[in-house]
Structures are given as C-alpha cells and as structure tokens.
Amino acid sequence: MTNPVDTHPDTARIRDGVVEVIAARTLYDVAHLRPESHFEADLGIDSVIMESVLASVREHFALSAELPAGSATIGELVDAVRTALADADTSATAGAAPAADGGADDPVTEAVVAAAMRQTQYQRHQLALDADLEGELGVDSVVLTSVVAEATEQLGITGAAPDLSGATTLRTLADALRACDTAARDTGNGAGTDQPRQTPGSAPGADGDGWDHRSMKDFTEQRDPDLFAKTRSFAGYLRSREKDRLYWYGMPLHSKCGNRAVIFDELEGRKREFLMFASNNYLGLANHPSVVEAVCDATRTYGATHTGSRFIGGTNMLHKELERRLAAFKQRPACIVYPGGYSANLGAISALVKSYDTLVVDRLNHMSIVDGARLSGAVRKIYRHNDMADLERILSRSAAEGTGGRLIVADGVFSMHGDVCDLPEIVRLAKEYDARVMIDDAHATGVLGVRGSGTAEHFGLKGEVDLELGTMSKTLAGMGGFVVGEEEVVEYLRYYSNSYVFAANIPAGVAAGLIAAIDVIEAEPERLKRLWTNIGTLRDRLLEAGFDLEHSESAILPIVIGDERRAMEMGRAVRARGLFCQTVVYPGVPLGDARLRVSVTCEHTPQDLDEAAGIFVEAARETGVLPGTP
16 A cells, blocks of 8 residues: 655655656646545546556656556555666666756746646656747647746736736746746835726726727636636626627627628617628538528438437438548548537547647647647647748657657638648658648638649649548538548547547538538539639739738638727728628737638629728728728
8 A cells, every 4th residue: 555655755756756747647736636646536537548647657757668557546656656667777766857957946937837837738857948839849829828827826926917928938938927026026016016007987907098908818817716707807898898899799690691691789789781701601502502402301301410429329321421422522532520620620639649749730720729739638839820941840850859640730721811821841841751741621621722622632732631621611501520531540530539439410411411512512613713703803902902911812811900909990890881700809819910800702792892892991991900091
C-alpha cells in the first residue's frame, strides 16, 4: 500500500514529476493532486485519459519499459515509476523536471509557466521561455488570454487582465506582467488599478464619452467563486449593445433565405425584408424544388429521425448512398458522414492525432479545428497565415525532434477572410517532411474547382490531399459534415471518432436532400458560373469604392474595418438601409481586425449587387469608414 507521507528526496522529485504530467494532461491545479487521490473516484480520469498519462509519464522519465496499468492512485503511480527507474538502473533524479530556462526562482516567471502548463497541457520541460508562443507552443490569442488571466490572479494583480496580446514568448509575457505590476504599485494605487476612468452613471468599462470599451474577450476569464458571475456581467454588456442596435445576432427568419429574406427584428418588434448577404447558400440549393421534395418524400417514408447512432440502429440506406455520392463527387475512395461539420473536425482530429503527435495549423483556421486540437491533446504548432516559409520552419524543427506523426490542417477557404490556402506548397512541404494533410473545405465545396468539388480540384491536386473535410450546411443545403480519403483511414475514423460513434447522425430526410443537392450541382453547372460572375461584379464595385477586401478569392468578401466600434456602427447603418450581412468581432476575428463579412450567392441579381454596393458605400461614408461625399 502506498505511503502518502513518504519524504525520501528521490520520491519527492518523482512525485513532483508525476504530478506535473497529470496536471498537464487533465488541467487540474497541482495543489489538488495528492498522493492518495484516486484516479477515477477523485479525479475522473478514465481509462482513455489514463493511457495518455502513462505514455507521458514514460516519456517524462525516459522509461523504456511499459508502466503497469493497475495504479489506482497518484501515490501508487509514483511507486511504479520509482520501481521502474530502479529496475532500469537509472538515477531517480533524471526524472526531475528542470526549471524553464532557470526561471523558477522568479515568482512572475513561475506564475506564467504554471499557467501555461495548465492551459496548454505541456509539461514544464517543454516550455522554453524563449519559444515562440504560436509557432513553437501553439498558444493562440484565446489561450493567451487564459494564461494571462490565471497568472495575474496568482500574482494578485487585481482588476481586468492587462492586454498582453503582443507578447510573443513566455519570457516577454513575464516581463510585461512584471512591468505592469511594478507600474501599478508605483502609482500608490496597488496592482491592476489602471482602468479607464468612468463618468458617473456610465456602464462598467465605459470611457469619458460613455462608450463601453469592452469586448466579448473581457467575459471569457472573469474568475469568481460563483460560476455564473460572468453570465451576469455579460448580460449587462449584451443588453447595452442591443439597446444601441450594435449587436443584432440570432434574429429569426420568417421566410425562405434567398437573395432576399424576411427577418423578425426582436429589438423593434417587427418584420423587415432585407437584401440577404449573410447566407452560405452559395448555389441557391436550399430552396431548389428537387432538394425540398427529396427531403419531404424521404421524411414521409423513413420518419422524422432514426433516434440512434450509426452503430446502433441509426444507419439508413440513404446514409450509405450519401457517403458513396460524396466520395464520387470529391473523387476519393471513401467517405464518412458526421452529425455536423464541427463534429467532423473534432472527431477526425482527435481520432488520428494523439498526445505524442504534432498538429500543425494555420493561425486563422476555424474554431472547430482549434477545439479538435485541444481534444486530441497533441502538440500544436501554429504557422503564420498562409506563410509557407514559416510552415517549413515549423515542419523542419518538428521533424528534427523526431517524435510522433505530423498532421497539417488548414481551411481551404478561410471563413472570415475569403482567401484560399496555398495548397500546392502545403502538399509539397508535407511530402518533404513526411507529414499528412487535411483540408477543411467548408466554404470551398460547391465554390472552388471547375465542378465545384473544392480546393484540391481548384489546384489540380486531386488525390494529393490525404483527407478532405467539409460541412453540408452551406452549399449542399442540409446538415452534417463529412471526411473523404482512403478507405482504411475512413474505416478507422468510423470506429475511433467519438463524435461519430456516440452521437445520432443526420435524419434520412436530410440525407435525401443532400443527395438531391449533389444531383443539381452536377446537372446545372451554370449555377457555379453565375456565382463567380456575381462575385466578380460585387468585388470590383467594392474595390473601386476604396474598401479593403484583403486577399479574397471566394464567395466571401470581407470589408475590413479594424476597430470594433466602427465595424458595429457600419453594420447598423447597413441594416438601416435594408441589407443584412454579418458584423464580425471578437472571437470571430482577433481584436483590432473587425469587419463586415459579405457572402455572395448565385441567386443575387445584377440589381441586388448594384443596390448592395450603393448601400455599403453610403453606410461607410456615414460612419467614417470611407471619406465623406466626394
């Protein structure tokens, strides 16, 4: 039986190493991990997570032999490691985790490293203080926000967490926090008191002119003993934005969604017709009679849904036919259909990539890819957007480390920017550095390529991309997600993707509608031609007016504004003129990169495009996005 009060120095060092590994794999605070803590009963560590813990412990202590799987408590696992080290005639001190570049004696650095460990699942020895946060550690702006919030709390820096988004390494982050703390103390007001001055009666976070400078970022890491405290803070912020008609999200449709749509304005209590430029119905298939009839006919035949997962009574013949048709449309051997595009990324990434593997991702990838990486527990490396030199740098370093496999994941079309990934270079680098490639074609399916089959076809690289993923809620006018690839890979996903195995899939009626949508795409290629004519027309008009559309090469045209307040005000001015498009602020894009996202479809008429261009120009001049009337 484990002795929880064993104070032998070697045991203490081994225990510290084991605890750090468990903390990294589970996100528990180390103070919560006691020798007597039971893995299942106290910590909720199931057999799947335990396998990952044991593998990481072996790596941490450089053990060649397998650890016994019977350890029920942390203390028992410590004993097992000590025994394994003794059997290998290895000094127990070899497993002691080194301080991160000698920074453990500094409380600020220690707080930053400890927070980074919990938020990234890295072990201490993997967190070099001068490693690039994105490219080497995979710390994006969302994770960085959590690291800063946790470190400031540990250091006693009160008030809103400082904006340290410019930090590029743990060392510069610690230096910035140290300077922040010192400056606050030098004022004599204590740490964290450098908040914007508020006018009497103004909202929290309001500046001198009454504007609430906060964004949604300010409510992600509000730490309070009451878990719901952050919801009350956000509710006040949300009501204020809605009162000013700046947040206009989730308003319900009262009609079909075509080139125009009737939307119920819940803030004003009335229905309004809008020119619709917020729809992903790129080829207009959501309202196509053949698609609608197929949904209705199959629903009458097979019922509303099947009430089970694909493995347990939930597979319909239409699911099989849809998978066959998608594989043929994408010109790949096999296909698996998931309940949604988000669950396709979660399921595929977490099934294939494990804690000892490396996931290499573009910094502007969709959030479902980010969450799939988190779920997998893999080492995540982020390369600068579409920067192939940076991608090669990361792959080269990862290959030199020689641990595990590598998967490069990128959006085919980036959903908030409209540009296309540099697939030829991605494929070339993957071959050179022995990596696999997965491309998310959510906004490319039905848009890119001569047949509309996506990014690989667009670049003439069919069969060169290991996995092509997509969603069926956009061009294909239904619901669900899919992955196509080699048959043995798809079959593996079918058995190891939890979001497939343990979830009900799309109803038979939806599957029938999707099959009909593929029929229409193949039978009516003029829809794709009309879409690209419309894209070119509106893009030219917006560029002539002076708008920044970045590098869009798709049906998504971003009107880049930058400042959140100005973007929301322009969105309001656009809606007031009878056009609806998405106003995108954090977390859809990073702070300082706000924009309007304009989606073009084949259903827009020349008159719609002309009217839309005029509305955007008028609204931009009213709000100062463009200069006033010439």
